[in-house]
Amino acid sequence: MTKQILIYQRRWRARPSLLALSKEMRNLGDVTKSSPPDRNWSGGGAD
Numbered sequence: 001m002t003k004q005i006l007i008y009q010r011r012w013r014a015r016p017s018l019l020a021l022s023k024e025m026r027n028l029g030d031v032t033k034s035s036p037p038d039r040n041w042s043g044g045g046a047d
Contacts, residue, residue, distance in 0.1 A: 003029030011035060 005025050009018060018033075025031045 005029050005031045007031060007033045009033070009035050 005028060007018065007022055007025070022031050022033060
């Protein structure tokens with residue numbers, strides 16, 4: 001069973017430390033990088 005690893009950062013930028021973390025974590029499982037949307041989508045689909 002492959003582990004699912006989530007790296008969540010408030011503002012995802014190409015920072016050397018985060019890129020190194022992501023690269024090393026790939027040895028342990030599937031890595032997904034995520035950050036919140038750049039704008040508020042609350043109620044964005046409401047009519």
